[in-house]
Amino acid sequence: MGDPQTNGKPLTEDSRLRLLEHFSGEGPPPNDRWSTLWDAGDFLPWDQGRPNPALTDVMQDRQDLVGSSPLVAENGELRRKRAFVPGCGRGYDVLLLASLGYDAYGLEVSTTAVEKAQAWAEEHAADYPIRDETVGRGKAKFILGDFFGNEWIQQADGVDKFEFIYDYTFFCALSPELRPAWALRLWDLLSTHHDSLIVCVEFPTFKKLFFGGPPYAAPSSAYLTHLGNPGKKVWYDFEGGAMVSQDEELGQGIGFRRIDHWKAARSHEMGKGTDWVSVWKRSI
Numbered sequence: 001m002g003d004p005q006t007n008g009k010p011l012t013e014d015s016r017l018r019l020l021e022h023f024s025g026e027g028p029p030p031n032d033r034w035s036t037l038w039d040a041g042d043f044l045p046w047d048q049g050r051p052n053p054a055l056t057d058v059m060q061d062r063q064d065l066v067g068s069s070p071l072v073a074e075n076g077e078l079r080r081k082r083a084f085v086p087g088c089g090r091g092y093d094v095l096l097l098a099s100l101g102y103d104a105y106g107l108e109v110s111t112t113a114v115e116k117a118q119a120w121a122e123e124h125a126a127d128y129p130i131r132d133e134t135v136g137r138g139k140a141k142f143i144l145g146d147f148f149g150n151e152w153i154q155q156a157d158g159v160d161k162f163e164f165i166y167d168y169t170f171f172c173a174l175s176p177e178l179r180p181a182w183a184l185r186l187w188d189l190l191s192t193h194h195d196s197l198i199v200c201v202e203f204p205t206f207k208k209l210f211f212g213g214p215p216y217a218a219p220s221s222a223y224l225t226h227l228g229n230p231g232k233k234v235w236y237d238f239e240g241g242a243m244v245s246q247d248e249e250l251g252q253g254i255g256f257r258r259i260d261h262w263k264a265a266r267s268h269e270m271g272k273g274t275d276w277v278s279v280w281k282r283s284i
């Protein structure tokens, strides 16, 4: 199966139920279950066949946030910013970032997904033209590993810091118990350079947590609470709103600051009209 199963299609009720079933009950850990889906290749309902238009719009229209250049000064020299896309799937967003001049790294827990991303990059290079000839194209590298582990850092050219991190349908792919660790891991991976930021395209903001997942409910309050309090225990109310546990001290210690938040004018079909974009910086 060389091609995406969907292109701009909504996540149907049938697909949602099939995903829920696939990830439910006793059996292999979630990472293996993702790999099973990629290996079979005939049910990849999240795969939209192109970069998320919401990311395209951020990079094009919000240079006040992301900067006008993919280059950063280090030790008196300019180098490409390093972009990181965890759970990148077939890697469309990675290819977009590389075309803008970033050195872009897409991480996947599935060997087959990495292979499919590499093949897509080779076959579709012309679909990702260089935006600025003076800057050129950055590298697009697809690497195999578990986001929560360290074994993949070597493949990311041995550097575990990134100036730009993009999350789309990775947060919602993880079981909610992993969210404190997700935010803490991002804290470790985001470079301390003052230009560094995280962009999240929030999906599915409309879903209630009791429906299960993946995709698990991802209201804006969940991003706000977890990223504002990496590693801290969070509880969710019946409506899916997220709050830090009352025994934790709010606003203490490390945390990301949301510097902007807006409803995406364009996004993939499955999040159209409900996806939000949030942009985050380190508080310290």
Ligand SMILES: C[S@@+](CC[C@H](N)C(=O)[O-])C[C@H]1O[C@@H](n2cnc3c(N)ncnc32)[C@H](O)[C@@H]1O
Binding pocket: 031, 034, 035, 046, 047, 048, 086, 087, 088, 089, 090, 091, 107, 108, 109, 110, 113, 145, 146, 147, 148, 168, 169, 170, 173
């Ligand atoms: C819902 S899909 C989204 C893929 C991609 N972002 C897209 O929009 O097409 C989530 C992806 O995360 C990957 N994934 C899940 N858990 C992971 C982990 N712990 N580390 C790395 N990748 C993971 C899965 O293999 C899957 O391809």
